[in-house]
Amino acid sequence: METPTVPKSLPLRIHEGLERVATALRADDWVSARAAGVNPTQFAIMAVLEGRAMGMSVRDIALQLGVSQPSATDSIAALERKGYLIRSPAPQDRRSVRIMLTDHGQASLTAAHATRSVAERAARSLDARQQEDLLVSLVTMIRHLQETGVIPVQRMCVSCRYFRPYAHADAAQPHHCSFVDAAFGQHELRVDCREHETADPSYRAATWAEFQKDQPLNPPGL
Incomplete structure (x- = not known):
């Protein structure tokens, strides 16, 4: 097949470039998730909770990650069983629940972060x-x-x-x-x-x- 004489639009080529980077990042996420003993969705939930002292609602976690609320709920339950997360009543509304990272979850997340290097190595090439x-x-x-x-x-x-x-x-x-x-x-x-x-x-x-x-x-x- 001949190379097109008119290239794709610049925004489309940027999109293609970001897709290639995303492929490498997803592979990196699998490595980090395995290091923490979880799957990538569970790892993403732990990561989004990092540094949030007041925790987050299940709804907000789902919104941040772009997943369905039932999917987030299932992953949160699995992480609770591992001791990585806990549920706590919201300070302003005791009927609401906040999801929080435990010390054990933070330690596992920190150790897993150390395995992530693909994007950083690529960035250092600039x-x-x-x-x-x-x-x-x-x-x-x-x-x-x-x-x-x-x-x-x-x-x-x-x-x-x-x-x-x-x-x-x-x-x-x-x-x-x-x-x-x-x-x-x-x-x-x-x-x-x-x-x-x-x-x-x-x-x-x-x-x-x-x-x-x-x-x-x-x-x-x-």
């Missing part, structure tokens, strides 16, 4: 500027997915009420986190922060507009 540009691109794509309702709001800097973009003149550390009251650089943007508190939609839109103002312009044709 130089520092390329890594930073990729991080910003990923944050932009994730934000689009969450703001269009495809995925729930993620614990990223750009969706947090503590984020102050370009609050400082220092090009190396232009942003500010009000939670820790400290400046930080573009390469330090978080995709999943434990101290994250979701900002309201109007604040998220305003900070994103400010964040975008000082981003490098796209080259012609993109």
Whole structure:
């Protein structure tokens, strides 16, 4: 078959590239899940609960992972039997239940994380500027997915009420986190922060507009 003279659209080729990366990540997840003695869905549930001191509802876990609530319930029950998770009444509503990671579950998760290396090795093949540009691109794509309702709001800097973009003149550390009251650089943007508190939609839109103002312009044709 001859190579097409007109290539596929750039967004489609990016989609294809992300699929290839996702294939490697899924293989990595299987390795990590086996190390923790669970399957990939159960491992994903443990990972999404990591750092959430108040736990999560079954519904929110299912939404975060894009699985059905019955599927999440079955996996949670299996993890409870292993001693990795516990159920606890919600502080504000004793009729509601929160799912929480146990110390045993955290220890197993931490040990399993040590086996994950495929994506990190691939990222290290990029130089520092390329890594930073990729991080910003990923944050932009994730934000689009969450703001269009495809995925729930993620614990990223750009969706947090503590984020102050370009609050400082220092090009190396232009942003500010009000939670820790400290400046930080573009390469330090978080995709999943434990101290994250979701900002309201109007604040998220305003900070994103400010964040975008000082981003490098796209080259012609993109």
